[in-house]
Amino acid sequence: MSLRLYNTLSGQIEELTPQPGRPLSIYACGPTVYDYGHIGNFRTFVQVDILRRFLKLQGMPLRHVMNITDVDDKIMARAAAAGQSIGDYTAKYEAAFLEDLNALAIEQPEFLARATEHIPQMVGLIEKLVERGCAYRGENGSYYFRIASFPGYGKLSKKDLAGMEDGARVDVDEYDKDSARDFALWKAAKPGEFHWNTPLGPGRPGWHIECSAMATEYLGETFDLHTGGEDLMFPHHENEIAQSESASGKTFARHWMHIRFLLVEGKKMSKSLGNFYTLRDLLLRGYKASAIRFLLTAVPYRNQLNFTFEGLTESTNAVERLRTFIERLRKGEFPAGVNAAILEATERAGKNFIASLEDDLNTAEARAAIFELVRLANSSADRGELRQDNVAPILEVLAKFDQVFAVLEDHDDAVTRFALDWAAKENRLTEATTELVAGYSLSAEAIDKLVEERTKARKSKDFARADAIRKELAEKGILLEDSADGARWRRK
Ligand code: AMP
Ligand code: ZN
Numbered sequence: 213m214s215l216r217l218y219n220t221l222s223g224q225i226e227e228l229t230p231q232p233g234r235p236l237s238i239y240a241c242g243p244t245v246y247d248y249g250h251i252g253n254f255r256t257f258v259q260v261d262i263l264r265r266f267l268k269l270q271g272m273p274l275r276h277v278m279n280i281t282d283v284d285d286k287i288m289a290r291a292a293a294a295g296q297s298i299g300d301y302t303a304k305y306e307a308a309f310l311e312d313l314n315a316l317a318i319e320q321p322e323f324l325a326r327a328t329e330h331i332p333q334m335v336g337l338i339e340k341l342v343e344r345g346c347a348y349r350g351e352n353g354s355y356y357f358r359i360a361s362f363p364g365y366g367k368l369s370k371k372d373l374a375g376m377e378d379g380a381r382v383d384v385d386e387y388d389k390d391s392a393r394d395f396a397l398w399k400a401a402k403p404g405e406f407h408w409n410t411p412l413g414p415g416r417p418g419w420h421i422e423c424s425a426m427a428t429e430y431l432g433e434t435f436d437l438h439t440g441g442e443d444l445m446f447p448h449h450e451n452e453i454a455q456s457e458s459a460s461g462k463t464f465a466r467h468w469m470h471i472r473f474l475l476v477e478g479k480k481m482s483k484s485l486g487n488f489y490t491l492r493d494l495l496l497r498g499y500k501a502s503a504i505r506f507l508l509t510a511v512p513y514r515n516q517l518n519f520t521f522e523g524l525t526e527s528t529n530a531v532e533r534l535r536t537f538i539e540r541l542r543k544g545e546f547p548a549g550v551n552a553a554i555l556e557a558t559e560r561a562g563k564n565f566i567a568s569l570e571d572d573l574n575t576a577e578a579r580a581a582i583f584e585l586v587r588l589a590n591s592s593a594d595r596g597e598l599r600q601d602n603v604a605p606i607l608e609v610l611a612k613f614d615q616v617f618a619v620l621e622d623h624d625d626a627v628t629r630f631a632l633d634w635a636a637k638e639n640r641l642t643e644a645t646t647e648l649v650a651g652y653s654l655s656a657e658a659i660d661k662l663v664e665e666r667t668k669a670r671k672s673k674d675f676a677r678a679d680a681i682r683k684e685l686a687e688k689g690i691l692l693e694d695s696a697d698g699a700r701w702r703r704k
Contacts, residue, residue: 213270214570217263217437218514220445220468221368225572228467230436235273237431238264239465240321241423241440241448242278245305246287248490249312251504252481255474255517256441258508259573261318263439263469265616266569276321277430280306282328284385284419288406298406299328312491315627316505317618325426327417333425334417335410337459338397346458353400353413356381359393362454368468369446385419385448395451397421420451427464428456438465442472471513477520494524495631496640498648498703500624503528509575509617530583531619536693536700537586538610538620540593541603543698550601554592558602561585562609569616582613625656625703651689651703659690663699666692 215228230236240260243249249257267274281287282302291301306326313320338355341347346361359365359373366373382393396418401407407414417425427435433456440449449468456464473480476487494504507527511517561581568577589606592598614620629652635641641649654662666681682692689704 213267213272215267215270216570216572217467217469218572220470221465223370226467228437230272231434235275236267236437237435238274238276238321238437238439239423239427239431239435240276240278240438241444242280242324243309244281244284244286245302245309246284246290247305248308248492250481250488250490251494251508251519252441252474254312254316254318254491254504255508256439256471257313257318258316258505259471259513259575260439261316261618262509262513262569262575262616263573264319264321265618266573269612269615274322275431277323277325277426278321279423279426280309280324280326281419281422282306282326283416288416291406311630315491315495315501315623315630316508317501317623318505323430325430327422327426330422330426330429331408331410331417333429334421335398335412337421337425337428337455338412340459341397341455344458346455347397350381353415354383354396355398355412356394357397357451357455357458359395359454362458364457365450365454368450368453371446371450395420395447397455420448421455423448424452424456424459424464427452428460433460433462433464435465437467437469439469439471442470445470469513472516474508474517474519476518478518481519489519492631492634495628496635496642496645496648498628498651499524500528500531501627502531502619502622502624506531506617506619509579511576512572512574514572532702534582534586534610534620535622537590538607539700540590540695541607544593544696546593546598546600546603547596548601549599551592551597551599554589554598554602555605557585557588558605558609562612565609565613575617578613579617582610585609625652628652629655647689654685654688654690659685659701663692663701667699 216225217228218224219226228236243253264274264276283298287298287302291298294301310320338347341357342349342355347355347357349355380393381395383396383399398412398415398417398421400413400415407416427438438449453464475481476489479485479487481488491504495501503524507519507524508517510523510527561584564581565578568574568581571577585606589598589602610620628648632645632649632652635645662681662685666678669675669678669681685692685701690701691704693700
């Protein structure tokens with residue numbers, strides 16, 4: 213097994229390795245569950261899923277942890293505004309997050325760790341930092357990390373900390389990207405605020421300490437890989453390193469992977485620009501889950517991805533092309549024997565696919581290797597030159613492709629139906645969704661049945677019945693494509 217992955221810490225591409233005799237340990241920063249996830253968040257989670265699935269394909273045993281941040285300033289404010297406990301408030305969005313992972317075929321890691329279930333570990337870590345002189349209690353009862361006590365501060369983000377003021381503090385978790393300040397480890401409760409009673413006094417943890425405590429709990433003081441979106445590099449990950457290494461005296465994560473941002477039509481996604489989309493927004497516009505997932509892998513994780521609706525349509529077509537091709541291989545009849553040139557092209561595609569992913573997870577090249585094979589095999593089949601013994605090796609390469617990309621097996625109908633049910637329950641159906649609702653009034657099974665009936669009608673030359681079925685399907689936005697190998701349907 214081999215994976216050469218860029219390491220933000222060293223600034224170099226390095227072999228990702230486990231510690232001897234241990235599974236590869238990964239800590240992935242997870243969501244803050246205060247709202248529905250947007251497609252930028254899912255760009256990061258899909259890319260981590262590509263990493264995870266590729267390591268599994270290579271036979272690497274994994275111990276992968278993702279946190280769920282279920283307490284923070286935003287959550288406290290929103291829960292209070294809704295008159296709910298933070299547990300009740302976050303339960304809904306945590307469930308939605310897991311549903312969204314499922315919709316996008318993102319595998320769950322070995323461990324999901326909720327911040328609120330690890331308060332004693334966080335308190336223990338803070339006490340250790342106080343003992344070591346790296347943390348102090350402010351007059352307001354909050355605890356802060358003294359960054360002047362950690363000479364390595366800035367080594368991940370390569371910040372120049374000259375001019376940093378000793379003792380200047382911030383309480384917010386996401387502070388100014390250009391300045392370093394002592395940051396809150398524990399926030400003392402203000403009167404009436406939700407809190408935990410602990411030896412540190414009544415309060416709640418800061419965001420950074422959560423990840424340090426949970427990573428150590430599940431993976432030990434030193435582990436192999438830490439991941440997150442590029443925005444987390446500073447201050448969040450820098451602070452995690454400072455806290456953890458000050459407490460343990462050991463290297464925290466050996467390898468750091470940062471996924472670059474998703475932009476929308478070239479701009480930062482933001483509510484005020486009106487270019488902010490949740491996964492559910494896109495599903496309700498009729499885009500398929502597989503197309504969204506596939507789009508999020510279109511460029512490698514170290515490049516920013518520019519989301520456009522054109523790109524999403526291209527992605528829809530690309531997935532469709534792959535599925536049609538597989539159907540053609542499975543159902544088609546080919547002359548006996550093997551086409552040597554195609555066999556060679558198949559082996560080459562399989563090798564290039566793996567080699568591209570081994571090379572810093574180059575998803576773009578891995579996809580290109582597969583599409584090249586599809587192009588060659590399709591044109592060979594068009595000329596009647598594809599042979600029966602070419603089919604199994606091609607399907608094998610495609611199966612490997614799908615163990616990583618996970619777009620060929622078709623769950624799209626079920627996902628869209630799920631989104632429509634959710635929208636109906638939450639009163640989010642709009643005029644724009646009316647057509648979609650009509651289209652999905654027929655289930656995939658019901659359509660399969662009608663298509664089968666139409667094929668039979670055509671065979672027995674009952675063209676009136678066959679045409680009536682085609683018309684009925686067309687009215688519901690379902691397109692039929694007839695080929696020598698039978699009829700396929702898809703939703704418009
Ligand atoms: P949050 O729920 O805000 O804590 O973010 C969850 C994950 O999504 C983090 O790893 C973020 O770095 C990542 N993220 C947030 N916005 C984007 C974006 N536009 N593109 C890619 N990743 C993002
Ligand atoms: Zn984190």
